[in-house]
Amino acid sequence: MRSQFDDDDDGRRPDVDKVVAQVSQMMRGAMKKWVPIGLGILLLLALFSGTYMVGPGEKGVVRTFGRETSKAEPGLHYRVPLVQEVDVVNVEQIRRTEVGARGDKKMDTEAQMLTGDANIVEAQMIVQFRVREPSKYLFRLRDPEETLRASAEVALRSMVGRTGIDDVITTGRESIQSETRVFLQKLMDNYKSGLEVTEVKLQAVDAPGEVREAFHDVVRAREEKEKLINQAMGYRADLIPKARGEAQRIVRDAEAYKEQRVLRANGDAAKFESVYAEYRKAERVTRDRMYLETMERILGKIDKKVIVDKEVARGALSVLPLAGAAALGAGK
Numbered sequence: 030m031r032s033q034f035d036d037d038d039d040g041r042r043p044d045v046d047k048v049v050a051q052v053s054q055m056m057r058g059a060m061k062k063w064v065p066i067g068l069g070i071l072l073l074l075a076l077f078s079g080t081y082m083v084g085p086g087e088k089g090v091v092r093t094f095g096r097e098t099s100k101a102e103p104g105l106h107y108r109v110p111l112v113q114e115v116d117v118v119n120v121e122q123i124r125r126t127e128v129g130a131r132g133d134k135k136m137d138t139e140a141q142m143l144t145g146d147a148n149i150v151e152a153q154m155i156v157q158f159r160v161r162e163p164s165k166y167l168f169r170l171r172d173p174e175e176t177l178r179a180s181a182e183v184a185l186r187s188m189v190g191r192t193g194i195d196d197v198i199t200t201g202r203e204s205i206q207s208e209t210r211v212f213l214q215k216l217m218d219n220y221k222s223g224l225e226v227t228e229v230k231l232q233a234v235d236a237p238g239e240v241r242e243a244f245h246d247v248v249r250a251r252e253e254k255e256k257l258i259n260q261a262m263g264y265r266a267d268l269i270p271k272a273r274g275e276a277q278r279i280v281r282d283a284e285a286y287k288e289q290r291v292l293r294a295n296g297d298a299a300k301f302e303s304v305y306a307e308y309r310k311a312e313r314v315t316r317d318r319m320y321l322e323t324m325e326r327i328l329g330k331i332d333k334k335v336i337v338d339k340e341v342a343r344g345a346l347s348v349l350p351l352a353g354a355a356a357l358g359a360g361k
Contacts, residue, residue, distance in 0.1 A: 079110045086121035088163045097164060118163040123227060126178040128185055129153035130232070141237070142186050148194040153232040156181045156213070158224050165223030173222045177213075180220070181229075184213040194236070199248060202231050 082105055083089045089101030092114045108115050129140035130153045140151040160166045170176050188209045192201050210229040217224050236244035308315040
């Protein structure tokens with residue numbers, strides 16, 4: 030089989046221009062057939078590679094040639110491939126970092142802190158946070174979460190350094206947590222980190238192991254003291270109101286008795302005044318009336334009465350009540 034490039038029978042070489050024209054014609058035919066297919070494939074690839082999804086609780090930051098140009102809310106979006114890039118950040122996820130420990134492993138260099146009264150304590154703390162501003166979170170700091178952890182250690186050391194060891198270990202924990210969270214948030218705002226501190230929780234605050242038992246004895250003694258004081262205050266709070274109530278009751282009874290005696294005395298005085306006024310008007314009549322009223326009260330209590338005129342009784346012999354005398358004798 031002879032090729033187009035083989036010598037002709039007469040020894041002449043083939044026409045190069047003719048060969049080039051034939052090859053060019055073949056290539057144009059292939060291009061007409063495959064170029065639309067390739068363009069379609071590239072278009073589909075560009076379409077699918079530029080589509081992205083932002084999930085619930087997330088925000089997308091769109092960068093055009095490296096510069097932030099817009100933000101994407103949850104949903105389906107499109108970006109221009111090779112021109113735009115998208116960073117998706119979860120803004121509702123609660124993240125956490127630890128100070129003084131990494132899981133179950135204690136970090137001695139972080140945990141040991143100096144209190145306001147120059148004592149050493151070992152403190153461990155958990156910080157919970159979330160992304161509030163995705164742009165600052167992505168572009169302001171090289172490692173925002175490590176910056177937060179270091180700042181949390183600084184904030185905790187600052188608060189512990191202002192507080193005595195007794196308060197740090199016992200009653201001052203809530204105050205330290207609250208003040209540490211506020212101070213840490215100020216630091217992260219100053220760094221423009223885009224992070225929001227949601228909670229700060231002290232996990233363990235205790236004296237160093239060498240003196241821990243002695244501190245626990247002191248704490249137990251203080252708790253016992255507080256318990257006894259509370260019991261005494263409770264007894265006092267119970268006893269004093271009762272005593273005050275009893276005193277008020279006695280005072281009220283005395284006042285009532287006073288009012289009763291005064292009213293009775295005033296009534297007796299008024300009665301005497303009225304009787305005296307009538308007596309002054311008719312002395313004999315009033316005296317006789319008073320005598321009769323008195324005798325009525327006295328004789329009204331006697332069941333059997335014998336009334337004898339004084340003129341008759343003047344020469345009579347007194348009668349001895351023999352029945353009564355016999356009863357007296359029998360009683361003896």
